[in-house]
Amino acid sequence: MDYKALAERLLPGNYPDLQSYEAKYPPRDLPEKAEVTRLAPSPTGFIHLGNLFAAIANERVAHRSGGILYLRIEDTDLKRKVDGAVEAVKNALHYFDIDFDEGAEIGGDETYGPWYQRQRAEIYRAFVKHLIEEGRAYPCFCTEEELTALREEQTAKKETTGYYGKYAKCRDLSEEEIYRNLDEGKPFVIRLRSLGDPSNKIKFRDAVKGEITVTENDQDVVILKSDGIPTYHFAHAIDDHFMRTTLVIRGEEWLASLPIHLELFDALGFKRPRYGHNCSLMKQDGETRRKLSKRKDPELSLEFYRKEGYYARAVKVYILTLLNSNFEEWYLKNPDADLNEFPFKVEKMSKSGTLFDLDKLKDISKNELSKLSAEEMLDFLKAWADEYGTDAQRGYFADREKMLRVLTLCMGIGGKKRRKDFTTASQAMQFIEYFFERPASYEDYRFGAEERRGILRDFLACYDPADDAQVWFSKLKQIASAHGFAAEMKDYKAAPENFKGSVSDVAEILRIATTGKANTPDLWTIQQILGEEETRARVGEAISAQA
RNA sequence: GGCCUUGUGGUCAAGCGGUUAAGACGGCGCCCUCUCACGGCGCAAUCCCGGGUUCGAUUCCCGGCAAGGUCACCA
Numbered sequence: 001m002d003y004k005a006l007a008e009r010l011l012p013g014n015y016p017d018l019q020s021y022e023a024k025y026p027p028r029d030l031p032e033k034a035e036v037t038r039l040a041p042s043p044t045g046f047i048h049l050g051n052l053f054a055a056i057a058n059e060r061v062a063h064r065s066g067g068i069l070y071l072r073i074e075d076t077d078l079k080r081k082v083d084g085a086v087e088a089v090k091n092a093l094h095y096f097d098i099d100f101d102e103g104a105e106i107g108g109d110e111t112y113g114p115w116y117q118r119q120r121a122e123i124y125r126a127f128v129k130h131l132i133e134e135g136r137a138y139p140c141f142c143t144e145e146e147l148t149a150l151r152e153e154q155t156a157k158k159e160t161t162g163y164y165g166k167y168a169k170c171r172d173l174s175e176e177e178i179y180r181n182l183d184e185g186k187p188f189v190i191r192l193r194s195l196g197d198p199s200n201k202i203k204f205r206d207a208v209k210g211e212i213t214v215t216e217n218d219q220d221v222v223i224l225k226s227d228g229i230p231t232y233h234f235a236h237a238i239d240d241h242f243m244r245t246t247l248v249i250r251g252e253e254w255l256a257s258l259p260i261h262l263e264l265f266d267a268l269g270f271k272r273p274r275y276g277h278n279c280s281l282m283k284q285d286g287e288t289r290r291k292l293s294k295r296k297d298p299e300l301s302l303e304f305y306r307k308e309g310y311y312a313r314a315v316k317v318y319i320l321t322l323l324n325s326n327f328e329e330w331y332l333k334n335p336d337a338d339l340n341e342f343p344f345k346v347e348k349m350s351k352s353g354t355l356f357d358l359d360k361l362k363d364i365s366k367n368e369l370s371k372l373s374a375e376e377m378l379d380f381l382k383a384w385a386d387e388y389g390t391d392a393q394r395g396y397f398a399d400r401e402k403m404l405r406v407l408t409l410c411m412g413i414g415g416k417k418r419r420k421d422f423t424t425a426s427q428a429m430q431f432i433e434y435f436f437e438r439p440a441s442y443e444d445y446r447f448g449a450e451e452r453r454g455i456l457r458d459f460l461a462c463y464d465p466a467d468d469a470q471v472w473f474s475k476l477k478q479i480a481s482a483h484g485f486a487a488e489m490k491d492y493k494a495a496p497e498n499f500k501g502s503v504s505d506v507a508e509i510l511r512i513a514t515t516g517k518a519n520t521p522d523l524w525t526i527q528q529i530l531g532e533e534e535t536r537a538r539v540g541e542a543i544s545a546q547a
Numbered sequence: 548g549g550c551c552u553u554g555u556g557g558u559c560a561a562g563c564g565g566u567u568a569a570g571a572c573g574g575c576g577c578c579c580u581c582u583c584a585c586g587g588c589g590c591a592a593u594c595c596c597g598g599g600u601u602c603g604a605u606u607c608c609c610g611g612c613a614a615g616g617u618c619a620c621c622a
Binding site for chain 2: 040041044074079144151161189214225229236251258259279290321322328351417418420477489502519
């Protein structure tokens with residue numbers, strides 16, 4: 001068969017000499033150990049936790065080694081295109097401190113672009129044409145129905161599904177048949193003529209999994225779709241070669257198509273990049289666990305963390321602990337270090353699927369948040385409220401000084417005795433709500449209404465905002481005694497039957513009256529911040545509210 | 548079903564021929580304490596199973612089993 005003529009018929013026109021591409025995209029001039037890695041999302045704009053996983057790994061590897069991280073957009077499937085997706089991706093990643101050196105809409109070195117695969121159609125076609133000329137690729141006229149029928153037949157026979165060997169109908173079409181189909185104007189795709197044999201097992205060194213066994217590919221995969229656009233597999237081979245990627249860190253789900261990629265690189269005569277397949281994030285679902293799913297699990301979406309008001313660094317720290325098992329230990333020793341100083345290693349990446357542990361994330365969040373200064377915390381909360389908060393919550397920040405006092409005095413933020421009450425900005429806002437709004441309701445009161453009213457009246461009678469904490473508390477003790485409550489906790493613990501309760505119960509009544517909540521930071525401090533007028537008003541309100 | 552990957556406490560995991568089998572989260576208990584939180588101390592809980600190899604296997608080999616992934620003109 002005259003492959004040259006066939007190639008010309010299939011992909012007419014003059015394409016640049018293949019060597020010219022090598023010259024156009026020369027090997028990068030980088031230090032010896034430098035790694036070139038990439039993120040290659042499809043333009044759906046949806047970046048999820050799994051993506052972030054791979055993203056952090058790729059970013060760390062590139063930048064720790066003095067290499068390059070670039071952004072390529074895999075837009076070969078039109079159905080996946082969403083407007084504004086690239087900006088969304090960049091923003092989402094920037095939030096986690098991941099920035100690109102070059103790539104789509106980055107404005108870095110453009111030597112290795114274009115970064116949108118649709119704009120690279122010529123390169124792909126030039127190489128497809130070459131493969132046809134060599135007899136390594138051929139046109140396939142099978143319809144979707146035929147392929148479905150084939151799959152069903154194979155399934156029924158319990159044979160491997162797919163387009164291969166004797167099932168590859170168009171693989172050995174005669175010249176005559178091909179041209180007849182072409183003359184009839186039948187749509188076609190271009191398939192790779194695979195030379196592989198699945199009974200051959202190849203040893204392969206994966207950067208994260210180590211030594212693995214790969215079965216040779218024998219599928220005549222589609223490399224060019226009927227619209228003239230390559231499939232992912234083919235674009236991957238071309239792009240990662242000419243963009244001079246040295247290491248591809250991607251999700252484990254790609255392991256299954258590794259044989260295809262290996263054959264493609266070989267067929268094209270390209271040096272293979274190194275690959276590292278990272279494990280996927282799992283979620284417990286009843287008895288079993290499964291991959292986190294976009295539809296079922298809101299926590300997969302990065303947007304979820306922004307809305308809840310998770311601190312970006314906390315999410316990053318959590319992912320780092322999953323990514324490199326020795327990170328946690330390192331971080332314990334260097335709690336204030338720049339995360340980028342951690343010696344990240346691909347080889348240390350986890351091999352097995354990890355269950356997403358929200359409790360762990362929460363713990364990390366509390367710790368990260370507790371490290372902030374009051375000013376930083378205020379800025380963080382305000383930024384969150386501006387975007388996701390209620391009008392009332394935004395209003396809290398009108399009095400910046402008061403907010404700062406709330407944060408420093410009550411939350412201990414920036415000080416030695418820091419509290420760790422909340423994991424997110426949204427929780428924090430709810431937590432400090434009572435400083436800015438009067439209680440809408442009171443948590444479960446104990447003791448009789450008459451008793452409570454008496455205690456609150458006594459408080460009002462002796463309340464003096466000039467009192468320091470000691471004096472204030474000693475007054476509470478006096479009230480306790482007067483009402484048959486133990487003034488000293490020791491006395492109460494020794495013989496609870498002698499008292500109605502203790503001074504802690506008196507404090508609780510006053511606390512609920514002031515804040516609506518049974519559990520808050522130091523009450524004296526809270527009343528100081530509220531001021532005399534507001535404190536009296538609230539206690540008064542509580543007295544009349546008690547039927 | 549074929550192929551591939553993975554299997555250490557509830558979770559993330561260190562260890563990789565001889566260990567009292569680290570640590571962190573969570574759980575439980577105690578202390579501190581006007582509540583909560585913080586902090587401190589402590590407890591319970593693990594090497595998937597069966598064969599080998601070996602003086603000795605969590606560690607090496609083989610075989611099961613289980614879980615996950617994947618089998619598109621989607622990436």
